[in-house]
Structures are given as structure tokens and as C-alpha cells.
Amino acid sequence: MKISEIKAQLNENPTESFIDELKDDPRKGVQQALQSYFRRKKREREKEAAFEQRLQYEHSFWNQGIDLLAGIDEVGRGPLAGPVVSAAVVLPHDFHVIDVNDSKQLSEKKREKLYQVILEQAVAVGIGIADAAEIDELNIYQATRKAMLQAVQNLQVIPQQLIIDAMEIDTSIPQLKLIKGDAKSASVSAASIVAKEFRDHLMRFYDRIYPGYDFAHNVGYGTALHLAGLKKLGITPIHRKSFEPVSKFK
Known part of the structure; x- marks a missing residue:
């Protein structure tokens, strides 16, 4: 066999x-191709x-007869603009998408693909949102807790364990x-991906409504372009007035 044919078969x-x-x-x-194959199999x-x-946590609860287990995570506690978004995800017992991991460990392309897979395969997905006004009123910690509770309440099933x-x-x-x-629970990993993608999509939508802040790329974080937009255009309804330096532009 040609080496190219061997590589194809490997x-x-x-x-x-x-x-x-x-x-x-x-x-x-051939030996180089074989070693490459062994390395790939080891990584897999x-x-x-x-x-x-x-x-491990999912199996522990499932083995106790707790079938409906929801993982919960949030994204967006640090930005100057936009909501904090939480997701609750109930995975089926046969879920086997090994790339599902902490969303911060994934590329944008991989995260978007996994987002679609999770939505297709999950038993249930719930989203919770606390907007900028609620963050200003409650503080970011309490607003996050509210969004998490809302995500659980928006599930199509009632989970037995969170x-x-x-x-x-x-x-x-x-x-x-x-x-x-x-990074420790696949259910929470899935929730982190869903929350991240949902919020990123939302911030790209806000970028069209409030141009000039580069929301599509910074998703509300205080980048140079975002701060330049604040200086030039002032604050928008989705800015967190209780956050520095947004409060300077009120």
C-alpha cells in the first residue's frame, strides 16, 4: 500500500x-503515520x-434513583452591559458528547456546535435572565441567584436534584x-455552554440596536472600543449604572 493509503485507513x-x-x-x-495514530488514540x-x-456526580445521583438532575451555571457577572444569563440543563442518562466541558475551555466554533447538540439531546433546558436594571437594584450576586432560580422554574420538567x-x-x-x-459536572458544563451561547447571541442582537459599543465582539465587557463608545455616545438602557466606570457617564 502507498503511505497515503495507509494514512487514510488509519x-x-x-x-x-x-x-x-x-x-x-x-x-x-509508515512508522511516523503509525506513531501519529497511537498519539491520536491516546488523546481520545x-x-x-x-x-x-x-x-461522576450524575452517575452517583442516578444510581440513587434520582433521574431528573439539573446542572446550573451562569454567565455575564463581570460585563458593564447586558444581562446576567443562567441556564439549567437536564441531561439524559445516555448522554455521551465527550467534548462537553467548561465553556471557557472551548473555542467559539466548538461551543456553538455543542450548543446545538445539547439543545437537541437534553431532556430539558431552562433559561433565566436578570437584566441591567435588576442587577443595579439587587446587586450582581442576588441578580445571579434570581436568574438561576428562574432557569430552574423554566425547565419543562421538575428536577429532583440540582x-x-x-x-x-x-x-x-x-x-x-x-x-x-x-469543570467537574457534565450537566453544569452543558449549562455553561448554553448560558454562554444564549448571552452571546443576545449581545450580538443588542449590537444592532445600540451600535457604537462593539457589543457583538466584547459582549458587554469593558474593552477599549466599548469605553470609547461610552465616552462618545453615553450609556444605553442595557448598561449597568451601578458598575464602574459606567456610573461616570450617567
């Missing part, structure tokens, strides 16, 4: 006998193991506060 699902044959092939290009095993580790990233909310549903939960 990219498919080669048999063990085929791999054994390649080990005895004296060509340097490590990714699979990491995903199974992120399902796993929440580093927070607690006012509900009678049992909840596990999990520090860095978006």
Missing part, C-alpha cells in the same frame, strides 16, 4: 491485524476518561453547591 477504523502488519513495515513514513482515551470523570456552580438558590429542591462545577 483515519478510519483499522483492525488490530492491520496495525500489527504496519509495525513490521520498514518505511519511515484521555478525553473519554475526562468526560466520564465529569459524569448541581449549581458555586452558588445556592432559594428553592426546596435539594441542591449541591459545587465549586468549579462547570
Whole structure:
């Protein structure tokens, strides 16, 4: 076989006998292709193991007969503009999308793709939003808790257990506060992706309504272009007046 044909077959699902044959092939290009294949398979095993580790809390609750488990996360606590958005996601027991991880670890392209997969496969997804006015009235911490509770209430099912990233909310549903939960629980990872994508889409929409602040790219964070827009145009209804330096432009 040509080396190009061997590489193509290695990219498919080669048999063990085929791999054994390649080990005895004296060509340097074949051995390099084989080593590349071994490295790729090792990365895949490590990714699979990491995903199974992120399902440990889910399996623990599912094994106790708790079938409806919701992971909850939020995004948007730090920006100067836009809402804080929370998502609650209930995953099916056979969920096996190993790339689902903390949204901060994913590229924009990968996150967008996973967002669609999660929406398609999840048992239920709920979104909660606290806008700039609520953030100014309540403070960002309490507004985040409100958005998280709203996300749970907007689920199409009533969960039996919650796993929440580093927070607690006012509900009678049992909840596990999990520090860095978006990296430890697949359900919270999925919620982090949904919340991030939902908010990014919303900020791109706001960019069309309030041009001049570069919301489509900075999603409300205080970048140079955003601050330049504030200086030139002043504040918008989606700016958080209680946040510095927005308060200077009131």
C-alpha cells in the first residue's frame, strides 16, 4: 500500500491485524503515520476518561434513583452591559458528547456546535435572565441567584436534584453547591455552554440596536472600543449604572 493509503485507513477504523502488519513495515513514513495514530488514540482515551470523570456526580445521583438532575451555571457577572444569563440543563442518562466541558475551555466554533447538540439531546433546558436594571437594584450576586432560580422554574420538567456552580438558590429542591462545577459536572458544563451561547447571541442582537459599543465582539465587557463608545455616545438602557466606570457617564 502507498503511505497515503495507509494514512487514510488509519483515519478510519483499522483492525488490530492491520496495525500489527504496519509495525513490521520498514518505511519511515509508515512508522511516523503509525506513531501519529497511537498519539491520536491516546488523546481520545484521555478525553473519554475526562468526560466520564465529569459524569461522576450524575452517575452517583442516578444510581440513587434520582433521574431528573439539573446542572446550573451562569454567565455575564463581570460585563458593564447586558444581562446576567443562567441556564439549567437536564441531561439524559445516555448522554455521551465527550467534548462537553467548561465553556471557557472551548473555542467559539466548538461551543456553538455543542450548543446545538445539547439543545437537541437534553431532556430539558431552562433559561433565566436578570437584566441591567435588576442587577443595579439587587446587586450582581442576588441578580445571579434570581436568574438561576428562574432557569430552574423554566425547565419543562421538575428536577429532583440540582448541581449549581458555586452558588445556592432559594428553592426546596435539594441542591449541591459545587465549586468549579462547570469543570467537574457534565450537566453544569452543558449549562455553561448554553448560558454562554444564549448571552452571546443576545449581545450580538443588542449590537444592532445600540451600535457604537462593539457589543457583538466584547459582549458587554469593558474593552477599549466599548469605553470609547461610552465616552462618545453615553450609556444605553442595557448598561449597568451601578458598575464602574459606567456610573461616570450617567
